[in-house]
Amino acid sequence: MDLMIQQLIPETIDIRQNGDGLLLFADGEELAIDHIVRCFPFSTPEQWISLRDRDGTELGLLSTLDGLNTQSRALVEEHLKNRYDIPQIQTILNIESNKEGGTNWDIDTNAGPMSFTLRGDQNLNLNAFPEIVFTDAITRKRYKILDYTKLDRASQKNARAYLPMSSRHYSGRRGGRSRR
């Protein structure tokens, strides 16, 4: 297969603050970064970071942030944090089935008590289990359980009845240890 992918070499680039935006210095060029995207935000969030301009055109792709100079890395990480930071679920207070066939979840997060609605597996992401990401079926807002195995027992029990988890999600995860 031909290769079209063109990666930026972290050691050879520099990223600097430019007002509200960022500037990319690579190959003697100076390019304005509008936003930074994780190509695989759930499955491999720390790899394959796409730097994009205002039109959505890719300026460059970083397979990893390792090798970036400290200042550039800090800027990218901060940008990613702002874009992807989602409330972390600490306790699942209650789950109820609703009339539409979905479920309403009452949760306690690091940003206080919240609630959301799920309408099926499409609102769930278990790819990076024990991390679980929920997308509210109505608002599209996202919520995250950082490590399901570290939730209190009542929350785990509450969730287990409603999450499509198979034995692969349980095996070797007792005692709050994670394979990640």
Place this chain on the structure above:
Amino acid sequence: MNVFLRLITYVRPYLGRVSIGISATLVIIGLDAAQPLLMREVIDNILTPYFTEGNYIGGDFPDTKIAADFDRLQFYALLLLGVYILHTIFSFINRYLLNRTGQDILFSLRVQVYDHLQHLGLRFYNDRSTGELMSRVTADVESLQYTVTDTLERVLVNIATIVIFGSILFGLSFELALITLLPMPLYSTLIILYNHKVRPYYTMARERIADISALLQDNLSGIRVIKCFAREGHELSRFTQKCKAFLTISITIIKTRVAFFPVARLVISMGPLLILLFGGRQVISGDLTIGTLFAFQSFLWRFYGPVESLTRINDTIVRAAASARRIFEILDTQPEIKDTPNALPFDRLNGSVEFQNVTFAYEHGPPVLQGVSLNVQPGQLIGLVGPSGAGKTTIINLICRFYDPDSGTVCVDGYDLKDMQRASLRSQIGMVLQEPFLFNGTIRENIAYGKLNATEADIINAAMMANAHDFVCGFSDAYDTHIGERGVRLSGGEKQRISIARAILNDPRILILDEATSSVDTETEMLIQNALERLMEGRTTFAIAHRLSTVRRADCLYVIDRGKIVESGTHTQLLASDGLYARLCDMQFALEEA
């Protein structure tokens, strides 16, 4: 083999577990038997001496005897408590092991049916609706849930119970035991009549359920068309009709059942009535103790219970047999295309394709291809053009060996397809269809479908080559975006580019493009065409296109009409020959001008 006996063979891997479960049931029967016997001891040996002719005479007994009787009463109460506790424990063991086994059998049966379905050829699917097949894999398998283990257990246990309690009854009173058996001939006749009547109804009920599933699957898939044509009312009436057909047959079954079971119960109730009459007379005449009559009546219901239970099992078996027959019908269907024992694997094909005088017809219809011969070199781009129904798709179906030709040979790399392992052939064929099929999952999973071990770099690279990377990164979850059933959250052009990325990653040697750009706008078509150019590089490509501009640069164009190749050559050669191709080009040109 009888359908039920065949079902029982699925128990074989779990024989150990089932044996323990059934043994636990036998213990439960023993414990059941112990209860009336203990009660008889209490009534006859402890309580009855305190009464004579209905009057209490315990006041005349010494305190030591009364105290001793209290102790004995306590002992029997404790014994009964022990019996109840053991009953609970063994019930748990029995229920758990047998239910678990039932679930395991369902699991393996469902997987087996699905695996078999995957190996059946397209001819099988042409004759059946998706909904009907889904109903067989889900509803029919589900309806067997308790049949195999539960029924086997109940049959064995009930027979054992009838033998054990029958012996006890004969032990207690031979004469009364014979009376107990009086209602049996009539009862058996009723069961036979019921079976005969209800069996076809259960089969019909399963078929009606399959009809509902088929319609539901069809309508939910086509919900846009229904809405577009405002045919909701029409579809509701069709669905109601199907449901009514099921309702009618269900009501017939209910009528038959409710007519049978109470009558059967009435017949069997004659037993205790006769025992009360004859046994009561024996007690009055002093030939039988009250305790024995009490025990006899208790055992009587424990004897009739299993007899009645066997009747209900019979109903379960008849119902399950209807489902089992439908499942086994699938399992017994042999794939029409199989690898021969000597079929060869091919790691990497060169991609030459040859048709030698191929004739083919679907089922018993007229020939769709007649004496087709073509020779394609590795890496060539071949255009297949011609009117609808000419046989273009059939040529593709034969290259993929979805069917075997009726006569003639299809060869890849000089080998007859019948001598190649299907998996190694098909894994090296890539398809980009007019309506790309994407699975309900993430973009990442869909692109990597043909190469499960693909790295993130592979996936991104394939998406870039398919002009998909930029729009994918525009989604908030990028490659981890869930695209919904059949990729419903993507536009037609986006779905097409994901399917091209999937084909690129699979790295096929033979590529089939079936109207890949016909349903998108001009800008998207350019993006797709551009992606396809990259995909086609170095691969043998067959492109079916009605829009002739998309195949004009083909190395060779085959013009198919009514199952025959009527012309072949390059675009320029065919135009010069002024045949069907030239006419088709003129017509399209005129249409575009208009």
